[in-house]
Amino acid sequence: MAQRQGKYTILLPTEPVIIGSAAVGTKKESEGPLGSELSFVFSDETAGESSWERSESTLHKEAITRAVADAKLTQGDIDALFAGDLLNQCTGTTFGVRDLNIPICGMYGACSTMALTLATAAIMTDCGAVRKSVASTSSHFCSAEKQFRMPLEYGGQRSPTAQWTASASGAAVVSADGDGPYISAAIIGRITDYGIKDANNMGAAMAPAACNTICDFLNDTGTIPSDYDMILTGDLGAVGAELLCELTVKEHNIDISTVHADCGLMLYDRKTQDVHAGGSGCGCSAAVICSYIMKRLRKGTLKKVLFVGTGALMSAVSSLQGESIPSVAHGVLLCGR
Amino acid sequence: MAQRQGKYTILLPTEPVIIGSAAVGTKKESEGPLGSELSFVFSDETAGESSWERSESTLHKEAITRAVADAKLTQGDIDALFAGDLLNQCTGTTFGVRDLNIPICGMYGACSTMALTLATAAIMTDCGAVRKSVASTSSHFCSAEKQFRMPLEYGGQRSPTAQWTASASGAAVVSADGDGPYISAAIIGRITDYGIKDANNMGAAMAPAACNTICDFLNDTGTIPSDYDMILTGDLGAVGAELLCELTVKEHNIDISTVHADCGLMLYDRKTQDVHAGGSGCGCSAAVICSYIMKRLRKGTLKKVLFVGTGALMSAVSSLQGESIPSVAHGVLLCGR
Numbered sequence: 243m244a245q246r247q248g249k250y251t252i253l254l255p256t257e258p259v260i261i262g263s264a265a266v267g268t269k270k271e272s273e274g275p276l277g278s279e280l281s282f283v284f285s286d287e288t289a290g291e292s293s294w295e296r297s298e299s300t301l302h303k304e305a306i307t308r309a310v311a312d313a314k315l316t317q318g319d320i321d322a323l324f325a326g327d328l329l330n331q332c333t334g335t336t337f338g339v340r341d342l343n344i345p346i347c348g349m350y351g352a353c354s355t356m357a358l359t360l361a362t363a364a365i366m367t368d369c370g371a372v373r374k375s376v377a378s379t380s381s382h383f384c385s386a387e388k389q390f391r392m393p394l395e396y397g398g399q400r401s402p403t404a405q406w407t408a409s410a411s412g413a414a415v416v417s418a419d420g421d422g423p424y425i426s427a428a429i430i431g432r433i434t435d436y437g438i439k440d441a442n443n444m445g446a447a448m449a450p451a452a453c454n455t456i457c458d459f460l461n462d463t464g465t466i467p468s469d470y471d472m473i474l475t476g477d478l479g480a481v482g483a484e485l486l487c488e489l490t491v492k493e494h495n496i497d498i499s500t501v502h503a504d505c506g507l508m509l510y511d512r513k514t515q516d517v518h519a520g521g522s523g524c525g526c527s528a529a530v531i532c533s534y535i536m537k538r539l540r541k542g543t544l545k546k547v548l549f550v551g552t553g554a555l556m557s558a559v560s561s562l563q564g565e566s567i568p569s570v571a572h573g574v575l576l577c578g579r
Numbered sequence: 580m581a582q583r584q585g586k587y588t589i590l591l592p593t594e595p596v597i598i599g600s601a602a603v604g605t606k607k608e609s610e611g612p613l614g615s616e617l618s619f620v621f622s623d624e625t626a627g628e629s630s631w632e633r634s635e636s637t638l639h640k641e642a643i644t645r646a647v648a649d650a651k652l653t654q655g656d657i658d659a660l661f662a663g664d665l666l667n668q669c670t671g672t673t674f675g676v677r678d679l680n681i682p683i684c685g686m687y688g689a690c691s692t693m694a695l696t697l698a699t700a701a702i703m704t705d706c707g708a709v710r711k712s713v714a715s716t717s718s719h720f721c722s723a724e725k726q727f728r729m730p731l732e733y734g735g736q737r738s739p740t741a742q743w744t745a746s747a748s749g750a751a752v753v754s755a756d757g758d759g760p761y762i763s764a765a766i767i768g769r770i771t772d773y774g775i776k777d778a779n780n781m782g783a784a785m786a787p788a789a790c791n792t793i794c795d796f797l798n799d800t801g802t803i804p805s806d807y808d809m810i811l812t813g814d815l816g817a818v819g820a821e822l823l824c825e826l827t828v829k830e831h832n833i834d835i836s837t838v839h840a841d842c843g844l845m846l847y848d849r850k851t852q853d854v855h856a857g858g859s860g861c862g863c864s865a866a867v868i869c870s871y872i873m874k875r876l877r878k879g880t881l882k883k884v885l886f887v888g889t890g891a892l893m894s895a896v897s898s899l900q901g902e903s904i905p906s907v908a909h910g911v912l913l914c915g916r
């Protein structure tokens with residue numbers, strides 16, 4: 243039975259376990275620092291499909307299928323999928339999973355979605371609504387560029403603050419029992435909008451949301467940054483990560499810089515891979531969490547990781563209409579044994 | 580603490596209460612059979628805004644604000660919003676609620692979203708993760724036509740099987756305690772895809788999903804249609820409703836026709852309002868549930884309503900790519916005292 247602590251934090255006393263996980267990517271992701279951590283790599287961005295949207299769905303299905311196998315389960319054992327992605331109407335997810343015959347709870351939090359699906363899966367497991375479920379997300383560079391910015395064929399220049407949407411997917415199997423890393427708390431974020439309108443600088447738009455959620459969690463739980471091995475944001479990139487560390491000091495007098503890391507700065511090598519401010523897309527943090535982080539939580543080399551996914555909640559239409567970018571950040575506390 | 584019954588159904592023994600609700604619409608909705616049941620009516624589809632997307636956000640915010648007031652609460656009392664809509668990246672929701680400073684769990688289930696948000700809010704209330712929350716959705720005829728079909732200015736003909744997206748929003752406040760109608764069970768649906776490709780005949784695409792979820796629920800709970808005052812689908816329209824009643828008999832030998840009703844056939848008068856096969860859009864079932872149904876559950880003239888929201892999970896892109904329409908249906912059992 244979940245318990246609330248402070249104004250925003252939800253404690254999960256049964257500590258739902260992540261009994262399996264998988265992360266998939268394409269050639270570009272395999273060439274980054276975490277390439278060897280991925281469960282499977284597609285040789286190119288098409289993943290053998292005839293449209294970028296289908297390619298993304300194929301990545302998503304592959305991650306879920308591999309995570310279920312990693313947990314030594316079959317699809318019939320899974321009570322629910324908690325899943326979403328960046329594509330209009332979340333079709334990256336729905337077309338990927340439509341043949342799996344598993345109940346699906348569709349979620350949207352832009353690049354914060356992996357934290358949101360993990361949080362929801364963990365809460366619903368804690369309370370007995372589901373016994374075994376999968377939290378997953380995907381993104382794809384080519385489908386995202388086409389939808390949010392320009393078709394690749396246009397050959398537009400990317401600005402230095404822009405981030406590179408990962409062509410990747412991650413999935414985690416959450417269970418009421420079993421061995422493995424566990425989720426001991428969750429926090430659902432509020433929308434923050436500081437009036438940033440540049441859709442090529444989403445790190446700056448999302449940093450204030452990350453700041454709020456991290457500081458809310460620390461305040462609610464009476465903890466300080468050094469209580470964590472890592473406070474890991476999903477996908478602020480270089481611009482947003484720097485802003486976040488400044489903001490937490492300025493607005494809350496909390497310095498997270500010594501334990502802060504960002505999934506967008508981990509998946510690619512910015513010096514050699516031409517990703518500008520870093521990686522992004524829900525698949526970025528999903529892939530980092532479901533490979534590198536999960537392996538270290540399993541080994542015990544990481545014990546406490548506060549993972550805070552960050553999402554920029556604009557659409558191509560809202561940006562063209564001159565709207566600013568509302569942002570959100572959701573969090574889960576991931577623990578190793 | 581939630582309990583699973585059968586393969587798909589989630590029982591909620593604490594019976595989370597709906598302590599307030601509100602439904603808003605525009606002039607067209609006010610001229611339908613349920614016009615007098617709405618909490619507030621905007622005099623035209625613009626709702627005083629300069630874009631259709633902003634109009635939808637304004638409807639959504641109005642519904643939430645009025646539902647919270649109906650529950651005699653203020654925004655600060657609400658632990659979370661469970662909300663979503665049909666617009667790309669769910670901006671109908673996020674831009675509507677961005678000033679409310681309430682944690683938001685974004686959800687996507689196309690026109691099934693009101694059932695999905697009610698189910699999630701109820702489960703999370705049952706387990707103590709939230710104490711008071713809001714489940715809400717919105718849709719808007721003009722923003723939906725622009726996004727999914729053609730801009731209104733094009734003046735395209737609508738086919739006889741097409742449904743009319745409601746310009747409406749509904750919100751319900753779900754609470755761990757208090758008086759009012761309550762939610763005693765929920766079911767998360769599986770994706771069903773019978774290969775229907777006509778995006779102007781979504782009733783036919785969604786009927787098989789509704790059939791699965793309704794029959795799963797009846798099988799899991801060992802109940803029959805006559806145990807319910809109403810089995811209410813959200814938005815199959817005339818074509819889909821007829822197909823559903825045929826399908827449940829043909830595939831499961833269950834006849835629901837005597838207790839079946841459909842929100843898409845309740846919100847408008849098809850004879851006089853030119854809505855072709857009926858209403859649709861997440862705002863349609865949200866408005867019907869949060870006005871007409873909720874008032875009768877409060878009075879006790881309805882005691883047991885199995886509400887099954889139905890969603891067609893395509894995007895404009897997937898339809899243009901020749902894909903069929905995956906569909907889903909989620910359900911909640913709404914009870915009057």
